[in-house]
Amino acid sequence: MSSARLTRFVAKPAVFAAALAPLGLLAYGAATRGLGANPIEAITHGTGDWTLRFLLLTLAVTPLRALSGWNAIVRFRRMLGLFAFFYGCLHLLTYLWLDKFFSWADIVHDIPRRPFITVGFLAFVVLVPLAATSTAGMIRRLGGRNWRLLHRLIYLAAAAGVVHYWWLVKADISRPRLYALTLAALLASRLYVALRRSSRASSPVRPRASISTTR
Amino acid sequence: MLIRQATGILSAEITDERLYLRRREFLRAWGLAAAGLAAGGLDAYAQTSNRPPKLENVAKGPFGTTEDLTPYESVTTYNNFYEFGTDKSSPALTAGSLKTRPWTVKVDGECNRPGDYDLDDFVKPHALQERVYRMRCVEGWSMVIPWVGFPLGDAIKRFDPTPSAKFVEFTTLKDSRQMPGQRSYVLEWPYVEGLRLDEAMHPLTILAVGLYGVALPNQDGAPLRLVVPWKYGFKGIKSIVRIRFVDRQPVGSWQRQNSNEYGFYSNVNPQVDHPRWSQATERRIGEFFKRKTLMFNGYGDQVAGLYAGMDLRKNF
Numbered sequence: 001m002s003s004a005r006l007t008r009f010v011a012k013p014a015v016f017a018a019a020l021a022p023l024g025l026l027a028y029g030a031a032t033r034g035l036g037a038n039p040i041e042a043i044t045h046g047t048g049d050w051t052l053r054f055l056l057l058t059l060a061v062t063p064l065r066a067l068s069g070w071n072a073i074v075r076f077r078r079m080l081g082l083f084a085f086f087y088g089c090l091h092l093l094t095y096l097w098l099d100k101f102f103s104w105a106d107i108v109h110d111i112p113r114r115p116f117i118t119v120g121f122l123a124f125v126v127l128v129p130l131a132a133t134s135t136a137g138m139i140r141r142l143g144g145r146n147w148r149l150l151h152r153l154i155y156l157a158a159a160a161g162v163v164h165y166w167w168l169v170k171a172d173i174s175r176p177r178l179y180a181l182t183l184a185a186l187l188a189s190r191l192y193v194a195l196r197r198s199s200r201a202s203s204p205v206r207p208r209a210s211i212s213t214t215r
Numbered sequence: 216m217l218i219r220q221a222t223g224i225l226s227a228e229i230t231d232e233r234l235y236l237r238r239r240e241f242l243r244a245w246g247l248a249a250a251g252l253a254a255g256g257l258d259a260y261a262q263t264s265n266r267p268p269k270l271e272n273v274a275k276g277p278f279g280t281t282e283d284l285t286p287y288e289s290v291t292t293y294n295n296f297y298e299f300g301t302d303k304s305s306p307a308l309t310a311g312s313l314k315t316r317p318w319t320v321k322v323d324g325e326c327n328r329p330g331d332y333d334l335d336d337f338v339k340p341h342a343l344q345e346r347v348y349r350m351r352c353v354e355g356w357s358m359v360i361p362w363v364g365f366p367l368g369d370a371i372k373r374f375d376p377t378p379s380a381k382f383v384e385f386t387t388l389k390d391s392r393q394m395p396g397q398r399s400y401v402l403e404w405p406y407v408e409g410l411r412l413d414e415a416m417h418p419l420t421i422l423a424v425g426l427y428g429v430a431l432p433n434q435d436g437a438p439l440r441l442v443v444p445w446k447y448g449f450k451g452i453k454s455i456v457r458i459r460f461v462d463r464q465p466v467g468s469w470q471r472q473n474s475n476e477y478g479f480y481s482n483v484n485p486q487v488d489h490p491r492w493s494q495a496t497e498r499r500i501g502e503f504f505k506r507k508t509l510m511f512n513g514y515g516d517q518v519a520g521l522y523a524g525m526d527l528r529k530n531f
Contacts, residue, residue, distance in 0.1 A: 036292065036293060036303070036304060037285075037288070037289035037292060037293035037303075037500050037501075038293060038303075038356060038498070038500055040498065040503075041356070099505075101504070101505070106493070110493070114491055114492060115491070116491055167491070168491070170354075171297070171301070171401045171402055171472055171473075172297070172301035172399075172401045174301075174399070
């Protein structure tokens with residue numbers, strides 16, 4: 001099997017199935033009373049955790065590719081990003097349904113007044129245009145340059161997601177801090193890759209390296 | 216349309232009727248096993264199926280509610296007890312390291328009978344009674360718990376506070392070998408809480424030594440904890456080692472950690488939101504829909520008088 005076919009028919013379905021596993025475990029736990037004394041809280045936290053994790057996984061693809069030269073990994077970036085959106089939708093739905101029971105007056109009252117909800121909602125809103133423009137057709141219509149510019153919003157979404165978590169916890173910030181440090185490391189690695197690239201591009205010794213900036 | 220008779224089923228493939236009729240039992244058993252696993256492994260499951268010793272001579276006490284009790288398993292696996300980790304499932308898993316005997320309660324400050332009391336001597340003069348109370352956590356969930364204990368006021372009378380005693384301050388054990396959560400600075404250790412003397416003397420306020428008829432499991436605050444049912448749960452300080460009578464309002468651990476969010480009084484009040492979330496509703500553990508939170512957690516008839524004329528928005 002060629003490597004492209006292997007990716008398409010084996011690796012992608014495998015990653016897709018793995019990305020659904022957290023949802024499967026939550027659903028199984030909910031059906032079997034396996035989520036502890038407060039299953040709705042477990043679902044709320046579980047979907048929120050996985051939204052953040054998929055956002056960070058998505059952001060890890062590009063630096064990992066640049067640093068390792070493992071180009072095939074970029075084929076998974078869209079799927080990971082869409083799973084971040086998927087879990088974000090579920091997370092928002094648990095809030096709207098299981099926490100607020102679609103009481104729109106309460107929801108409209110809550111979103112601007114509770115800073116952690118405001119910033120979490122912002123993260124979700126920012127993800128919507130990214131998900132909507134994730135198709136090949138949309139990339140073509142927008143043009144690569146505009147599309148790339150638009151999709152830089154993922155930085156904002158990830159940062160807002162981490163702040164959302166940080167502002168939610170009562171006292172123990174160790175987990176939001178872990179997400180914040182991971183995000184900072186991922187952004188720093190991008191910066192490092194960009195700096196390395198520009199220094200090579202400007203170096204007269206290795207002019208060929210500039211080709212990589214067109215990708 | 217041709218409908219064929221189903222002839223291809225061997226009799227061996229047909230589930231035995233007795234087994235079939237017991238199918239729900241199997242599902243329940245598996246569900247319970249999964250719950251045990253999810254709560255943190257088989258150890259937790261063994262721990263919940265292995266209750267502490269039963270308490271003898273427990274009389275029915277006043278002020279009980281007839282609402283459905285929150286299951287023992289929930290009361291003992293869903294705990295905010297940061298001395299044993301900040302996950303609600305972790306106290307049930309790690310509180311085994313707490314040694315609750317021998318246990319000494321230091322009574323000091325503005326009183327005429329201070330001293331270091333062995334726990335058994337501390338408890339012995341009091342007749343144990345069961346109090347079925349609602350418990351409302353500041354996070355927006357609630358339980359109904361059958362505590363076993365005695366009125367704090369009865370104990371206070373024994374220690375004979377002086378006229379300058381206006382408040383009572385409580386302190387939890389500080390020992391990071393027994394309480395591994397104290398190794399990380401989440402709150403300022405030891406945990407401290409306080410009550411106004413009249414709140415402490417109120418007949419609703421109890422010191423609990425048990426729940427569901429058995430001695431307190433460690434994760435629920437063994438061997439001695441405070442229960443103040445009209446206040447948010449964090450006022451119910453656990454594993455008490457010191458009771459001090461003071462003339463100034465004590466500063467509780469949560470109040471110290473964030474005084475904008477946690478006040479001294481911490482009375483359950485649906486009209487005063489936590490700055491980050493509404494306190495108007497709560498989820499009773501085990502229920503799907505939320506219920507309206509009641510003023511003073513439904514104990515207004517008994518305690519509203521304590522706060523007559525006070526602005527409860529300021530004194531939250």
